[in-house]
Amino acid sequence: MKITRLETFQVRPRWLFLKIHTDTDIFGWGEPTLEGRSQTVEAALREMERTLVGQDPRRIEHLWQQLYRGTFYRNGPVLCSALSGVEMALWDILGKSLNAPVHQLLGGRVRDRIRLYGWIRGERTGDYIEDVVHEIATGQFTAYKMLPVPAMRAVEPPSVVEKIVRGVAAVRAAAGPNIDIALDFHGRVAPAMARRLARKLEEFEPMFLEEPVLPGDVRALKEVAQSTTIPIAAGERLFTRWGFQELIEQQAVAIVQPDLSHVGGILEARKIAAMAETRDIALAPHCPLGPISLAACLQVDACTPNFLCQEHLTLGESYLQTPFEVVEGHVAVPEGAGLGIEVDEAKVRAGVFAGDWETPQFRHADGSFAEW
Numbered sequence: 001m002k003i004t005r006l007e008t009f010q011v012r013p014r015w016l017f018l019k020i021h022t023d024t025d026i027f028g029w030g031e032p033t034l035e036g037r038s039q040t041v042e043a044a045l046r047e048m049e050r051t052l053v054g055q056d057p058r059r060i061e062h063l064w065q066q067l068y069r070g071t072f073y074r075n076g077p078v079l080c081s082a083l084s085g086v087e088m089a090l091w092d093i094l095g096k097s098l099n100a101p102v103h104q105l106l107g108g109r110v111r112d113r114i115r116l117y118g119w120i121r122g123e124r125t126g127d128y129i130e131d132v133v134h135e136i137a138t139g140q141f142t143a144y145k146m147l148p149v150p151a152m153r154a155v156e157p158p159s160v161v162e163k164i165v166r167g168v169a170a171v172r173a174a175a176g177p178n179i180d181i182a183l184d185f186h187g188r189v190a191p192a193m194a195r196r197l198a199r200k201l202e203e204f205e206p207m208f209l210e211e212p213v214l215p216g217d218v219r220a221l222k223e224v225a226q227s228t229t230i231p232i233a234a235g236e237r238l239f240t241r242w243g244f245q246e247l248i249e250q251q252a253v254a255i256v257q258p259d260l261s262h263v264g265g266i267l268e269a270r271k272i273a274a275m276a277e278t279r280d281i282a283l284a285p286h287c288p289l290g291p292i293s294l295a296a297c298l299q300v301d302a303c304t305p306n307f308l309c310q311e312h313l314t315l316g317e318s319y320l321q322t323p324f325e326v327v328e329g330h331v332a333v334p335e336g337a338g339l340g341i342e343v344d345e346a347k348v349r350a351g352v353f354a355g356d357w358e359t360p361q362f363r364h365a366d367g368s369f370a371e372w
């Protein structure tokens with residue numbers, strides 16, 4: 001079998017889909033979405049296509065090495081997102097060629113169903129608390145994540161801290177003790193304020209605190225982790241196993257969150273999970289992206305013992321022939337071949353746009369730039 005062509009689709013709301021064609025009737029889907037920079041990734045894929053065409057798509061590790069190391073320059077969000085999409089599509093092809101789901105090729109499933117967490121955005125009613133009450137009443141999920149902090153300066157007055165604490169307290173009160181609530185600071189908070197907030201939020205027993213500070217500064221993350229009993233999570237903006245190495249060795253987090261569309265793909269995330277397992281660190285793949293990325297995550301979740309919970313924003317209603325179904329906060333381990341999904345290509349073509357999604361821009365009160 002040989003790779004013949006790479007086809008890309010920029011689709012709404014902000015996703016990039018990749019279809020790898022072969023000289024057989026088997027093709028594979030991947031999702032190399034890089035939010036706000038997917039057009040750049042598309043250009044990288046055009047260059048990777050020159051390496052891939054004519055090669056056997058089933059030599060996944062070999063092709064990964066060639067794409068990652070082959071041009072001397074490596075790593076970073078653009079190249080790793082392109083590589084991730086390719087890698088997912090290669091696994092989809094391999095699985096389809098053997099009529100086996102990817103998780104079976106990675107050792108087989110270690111669980112019967114996969115726990116998903118939902119998002120509380122305060123978008124439905126403009127109010128977090130009303131939204132959480134509504135969400136929990138639906139009984140769809142047993143865990144949710146919220147973003148409780150606004151754009152934050154290096155130091156904020158007590159009123160800002162109190163407002164954040166009141167918001168989380170109200171969500172916890174509405175959710176009760178049986179629902180997990182995760183908090184995401186989105187890297188908006190400086191280390192000193194992160195420690196102050198973590199101390200005050202501890203009593204609400206969050207499932208985890210994500211990106212309390214910007215990723216990449218392992219020492220700052222570790223300082224926050226050592227200052228609180230809240231499990232710290234990070235990793236969505238890190239790339240490859242080398243990007244996670246120090247985080248794991250230093251035990252700076254309790255949970256790693258590789259994003260399968262950025263980290264280097266399915267096997268890269270599985271390798272990172274194995275590294276994390278040696279330090280008793282759990283895996284919760286980051287996925288605010290489209291249904292192909294989610295499908296790749298579910299394959300890893302199915303076969304990874306230290307998996308905790310899976311993020312998602314869509315169950316694939318817009319682009320899959322059969323969307324994922326949530327029962328009691330879980331989805332069944334996908335049993336279809338490859339990634340276990342059937343992409344609805346007519347819907348994909350209908351969803352195509354220029355790919356010019358803009359990352360929201362935040363400003364502080366004095367007009368200076370703030371972290372999103």
Ligand SMILES: [Mg+2]
Nearest residue numbers: 184186210236
């Ligand atoms: Mg996050």
